[in-house]
Amino acid sequence: MLAPVYIVGIGMTHFGKRFDESVKSLTASVTNAALADAGVTSQDIQAAWFSNTRQPMLEGQNTIRGQIALKHAGIEGVPIVNIENACASGSTAVLQAMNAIRAGMVELALVVGTEKMVFPDRQEQVAAAFAGGTDIHDRQGVLDYIVEIGGELPGVGRSLFMDLYAAQAKAHMQTFGSTQEDFARIAANTHGHGKHNPKAQYRTAFSVQQVLNDKPIVDPFTRAMCAPVSDGAAAVVLCSEEKLKQLGRSKAVKISACALLSTTSRDKFDYQQHIGRRAANLAYEQAGLGPTEVDVIEVHDATAYATMQQIENLGLCEPGNVGERLRAGDFALGGHQPVNPSGGLLAKGHPVGATGLAQLYELCAQLRGECGARQVAGARVGIAENGGGFLGVEEGATTVTIVEKVKA
CATH class of the missing domain: 3.40.47.10 (Thiolase/Chalcone synthase)
Incomplete structure (x- = not known):
């Protein structure tokens, strides 16, 4: 039987045409919200997964998108994995983070999905x-x-x-x-x-x-x-059952x-x-x-x-x-x-x-x-x-x- 994994923190920005926002700013906002909801800090995160599909084509940021965006949010020095799997990228990133927790590699992980799609001139x-x-x-x-x-x-x-x-x-x-x-x-x-x-x-x-x-x-x-074209970001904080004992069950949701x-x-x-x-x-x-x-x-x-x-x-x-x-x-x-x-x-x-x-x-x-x-x-x-x-x-x-x- 697979070890259970829990969502202990969530965050989401307003979705829409966010002309004044960037991948970095949206990522920072949603990361801070998810960490605060979980009652943890950026220093507690042991690994992160970053979901994005459009930045290479629309802005030319072809590689290390997650490392760049998450550094702006205070997440650095830990393993950061970039995930692209079309519209299923965000949920795919969650599965990859779950597998790392189940394997005992980490106890507390961050998964962020950010997209900047609205570019009227492109x-x-x-x-x-x-x-x-x-x-x-x-x-x-x-x-x-x-x-x-x-x-x-x-x-x-x-x-x-x-x-x-x-x-x-x-x-x-x-x-x-x-x-x-x-x-x-x-x-x-x-x-x-x-x-x-x-x-x-x-x-x-x-x-x-x-x-x-x-x-x-x-x-x-x-x-x-x-569905419209949109800018926005969402994030979850995942943890193991052992870590849940420390964080508390009041907001936890089991995957x-x-x-x-x-x-x-x-x-x-x-x-x-x-x-x-x-x-x-x-x-x-x-x-x-x-x-x-x-x-x-x-x-x-x-x-x-x-x-x-x-x-x-x-x-x-x-x-x-x-x-x-x-x-x-x-x-x-x-x-x-x-x-x-x-x-x-x-x-x-x-x-x-x-x-x-x-x-x-x-x-x-x-x-x-x-x-x-x-x-x-x-x-x-x-x-x-x-x-x-x-x-x-x-x-x-x-x-x-x-x-x-x-x-x-």
């Missing part, structure tokens, strides 16, 4: 960075996949990933009968949750009709169904599972072997829990369709039945299993390297009862799905993490 580089999340030597294969499942060829002024998700949404509509209104209801729920999150990029609630009437991006998506997988060469319509489903099944096995025992969920909703896809992959609902459950309110705040009470990527924002850690920030805050108007009553078990990149017919990497409230 739009071509921003677009190229997204395109680089696929196999750049098989561009035609990506385009062929989009067309084969009913999508539109990529257009100007939007991320290639919106075209990929839109094509998958159309295939889902054709196969399972989902509708554009279902995606609009997901977006309306998510933006409604984001209204209550002071750290969210967007805090405007939408009705289903307002989502449908928003600016079209690529059929079947409107703007409110698509019961963290499953990371990569894509396979499956058939494009074999949804049972989707990377998200395989990672979820592995995580449930690690935790000894099942979908019915989860109270609060954070999924990687780069689009509203992605929410539906991951609700199915996590085993919360059978394919084709999500729309009915949405209309019943099951996945909204106050419902049976609220999804993305943080506002998800759609409202909270999506600074790529920070996203997986921001999901854990939300789940920890929920299990600690600190979420105010968006609090899920009685939450004891949370799950996060964090996927990134595109390879073949699905995400190139996906992590599913399960956390549990620690008994006093």
